[in-house]
Amino acid sequence: MGTYEFDLWVFMLAAFLGFQLIRSVSPLLHTPLMSLTNAISAITVVGAILLTGEQHASTLSRILGFSAVFLAVLNVVSGYLITDRMLKMFKRRGTEK
């Protein structure tokens, strides 16, 4: 099996898993869900690090990679923090002071 074929299978299965997982999320939490998945998709930071950290990277690669690391880290940090900040606000009756 070629790598790309294997990758396609991974993609297909992950997408179906995603469909199943998201369908059980209550509409109550759709906003934090979106900011969480947004933080998760900032996994592109992996690609950005590989690009920027290479030994013989061209100047173009370095500049684009540097910008991409910045943007992805920005999304990771603000995404997770704001998701948590939102979730902290969801309280049941009786648990509030």
Added chain:
Amino acid sequence: MKLDDAVLPILYMLAAMGFILAIKWMNSPATARRGVVVGEIGMALAVIGTLLRFEVVNYEWIFVAFFLGTAVGIPIAYIMPMTAVPQRTAFSHACGALASALIGTAEYYKGLDQSGAGVSKVVMVALIVETLLGFLTFTASMMAFGKLQEVLPQRPIVYKGQNFVNLGIFAAAAGIGLALVVSPGQTFLFPIFAVLALLFGILLIIPIGGADMPTVIALLNSYAGLSASAMGFVLNNKLLIVAGALDGSSGFILSIIMCRAMNRSFTNVLFGAFGQLQTTSAAAGEAKPVHSATPEDAAQILDSARSVVVIPGYGMAVAQAQHKLREMYDILTRRGVEVRFAIHPVAGRMPGHMNVLLAEADIPYDKLWEMDDINPEMANVDVALIIGANDVVNPGAETDPNSPISGMPIIQAYKARTVMVIKRSMNPGFAGIDNDLYYRDNTLMLFGDAKSFLSSIVKEAGALAKV
């Protein structure tokens, strides 16, 4: 220390597991915060693992970018008011998409340098998908950000032949992308391809109105994820494929839910230019009489009710009225009135927008009801209090087959014994659709700014409570 080739795949796999669990635990507010923690752990494992790969040797630039990203990200997360969450979400979609597009661009030129002949066809297809989605999502999200922040006009802008222009530009971008797949060496094509993709993103959002923002934001969320997934194909990295696919499917499902809640199709949202059709019937409505009431009347009616359902909309967010609403909720609850909140899926400017605002005001989430659960109970409700919502309670959606929102499921506020509507004036709402509800005999119009009107009600109801 450099990582062994056998350890890295395990770190990446653990990271993917963290992401999957993070999303799984979002299904309940009780476990959701735990989900954020495993998501963070997953991300940390992925980043540390990548930093320790033997290919990565130059750290200065990476750490400077890390520092800057963190320095900007932390204030954004903490200072941002909750009413600005839709804008922030659009902005972060833009950042994520731009990051993918930039990496894709760099990979393209790198591939050319190294092998002369360029990269393999399969990788090139993935690379074109990644950059196409990345660039168009970047500009589209910035446009959405501009509209939400009200830097740009919120009304949809349409002109004749718009859809042909848009589709033409998209076809041109896709065509050039295909040409690049066939012969990657044609470097002059790449900048043209990028510019067309950027341009298409802008044009795509120009005809989108504020009421359609929830669908569009969810769709852009999906594109940003798919772009990350495509990058996984380019780099042959399963973690990126999985994380991107999770984000892609999440955004896709949310936009389907939003479309369904408006009884519209994707094509209709993207190419239908909602809100332009209805200027005529809105003008016809001006002459009809309405009943209006003062805060004292409203407070009295609320105080003598047994069951109240509040239906908030984007107007509540604009007026920042959620905290006053909480005060009213407290007073009425203490007086033995049952107060619930009915949330329409597309109320506000992004999925779940209203829930976050009400939660911010400390309203317990078990008082927030979904449309399908509250509708069967509406006939037993004494007062339906509508704050800044319009289309989502418009009975025309059920009765008038000519209404532009015909068939859209609504919260059946009209079934309540008394309907009260807090509204600035009789101007039709955002979509410009006349609302028959306002002219009914059991409807009282409360004219004024939502926040100040609610504070008057709170004052009056507080006085009643003391008697």
